[in-house]
Amino acid sequence: CPETNFFFVSPHSFDDTRILWPNDLSLSLSPLLYSKLVVFYAKLFPFISRYNGSLPNGDRGRRKSRFALYKRSKASGVKPSTVHVISTPQASKAISSKGHHSISYTLSRSQTVIVEYIHDKDTDMFQVGRSTESPIDFVVTDTISGNQNNDEAQITQSTISRFACRIVCDRNPPYTARIFAAGFDSSKNIFLGEKAAKWKNPDGHMDGLTTNGVLVMHPKGGFTEESKPGVWREISVCGDVYTLRETRSAQQRGKLVENETNILQDGSLIDLCGATLLWRTADGLLHTPTQKHIEALRQEINAARPQCPVGLNTLAFPSINRKDVVEEKQPWAYLSCGHVHGYHNWGHRSDTEANERECPMCRTVGPYVPLWLGCEAGFYVDAGPPTHAFSPCGHVCSEKSAKYWSQIPLPHGTHAFHPACPFCATQLSGEHNCVKLIFQGPID
Structure with a gap:
């Protein structure tokens, strides 16, 4: 049912x-x-x-x-x-x-x-x-x-x-x-x-x-x-x-x-x-959010019509069934500050790594990646809205879920431990391993 x-x-x-x-x-x-x-x-x-x-x-x-x-x-x-x-x-x-x-x-x-x-x-x-x-x-x-x-x-x-x-x-x-x-x-x-x-x-x-x-x-x-x-x-x-x-x-x-x-x-x-x-x-x-709940959260974010603060184009998280395909309206974020944008090709800094950009809103330099909604409901500790993204992979989930996994030292290889994103196993980095996302609403 x-x-x-x-x-x-x-x-x-x-x-x-x-x-x-x-x-x-x-x-x-x-x-x-x-x-x-x-x-x-x-x-x-x-x-x-x-x-x-x-x-x-x-x-x-x-x-x-x-x-x-x-x-x-x-x-x-x-x-x-x-x-x-x-x-x-x-x-x-x-x-x-x-x-x-x-x-x-x-x-x-x-x-x-x-x-x-x-x-x-x-x-x-x-x-x-x-x-x-x-x-x-x-x-x-x-x-x-x-x-x-x-x-x-x-x-x-x-x-x-x-x-x-x-x-x-x-x-x-x-x-x-x-x-x-x-x-x-x-x-x-x-x-x-x-x-x-x-x-x-x-x-x-x-x-x-x-x-x-x-x-x-x-x-x-x-x-x-x-x-x-x-x-x-x-x-x-x-x-x-x-x-x-x-x-x-x-x-x-x-x-x-x-x-x-x-x-x-x-x-x-x-x-x-x-x-x-x-x-x-x-x-x-029994107390875990369902796939249907996660889909409802995705639709709720998209219904709010978040916009790129520079290009002013409307952004939308792709369907869960298309989670491996970067779409035209895909939200992107600067993971050092959390500002959410649409995709653009500016902001490269010659003195930084290739995947790092300068945010046009606050001039913070850091990773610039597409955002993906975390799809496996079993990894969520609550049913809160998806407001935080893991760094550097860009998977998005609730604040408490992101902060929980950011603290977990997962075994890596035969000798090391480090926190990792539960949705893709990428080793986390950055000051707090995750960042609060800053969306801009429509101006009309």
């Missing part, structure tokens, strides 16, 4: 190995549907491309611009059971091939600890990774920043694990979701080799970390107008929480954080070293 942004689906349309997603709705579920027909756990928004909330060729199969998690018709979760200490490769192979899920910890050439996992009727498991093999429910690809050209965007070797992580959701209220590093492969095994960081905990159970790690940050205050950045932590294979390692792939683990858990919250960020995912819960999405 487009008017309410709810959709109604028969439970029989879901199968046990694929998560189906209705193509163009920024979904929220009605209480009736949530309680009686099918349980919607949450939705994941990957910062996966330069295309402002979509993929260039559209959503296909398990590779999407957003992922929805639903309660499966049959429980798919597993839980730890028997522990085997193996001294021969033959015995290790025999146990791993019994058909059960298992995690193998290779301590040395002569000793391997294998933890068998058995079916858990109370949970559903979803796996995320770069692999396109059938155990992966959601296939993610490396983030390509919006300010890179095609040559720079070529990724020679991905740092995302083929089987990066798994998310386990309780099938009963309150439908708690937990994240664990590493996913089971086609042989239902997670293998931590000799060089992987692993250890035995004081209570006797084995644990470890993946090569480049799975990092999680929970925002302070939830994902709301008052949200503040949290602290990045690393999640182990068994779901414990640790401080970050000295480097992303160091063999020495961080310190155990005993008062924190691997439970995902609305607005939690998951970083897979090459792709960052935003976790939005079912309850959180």
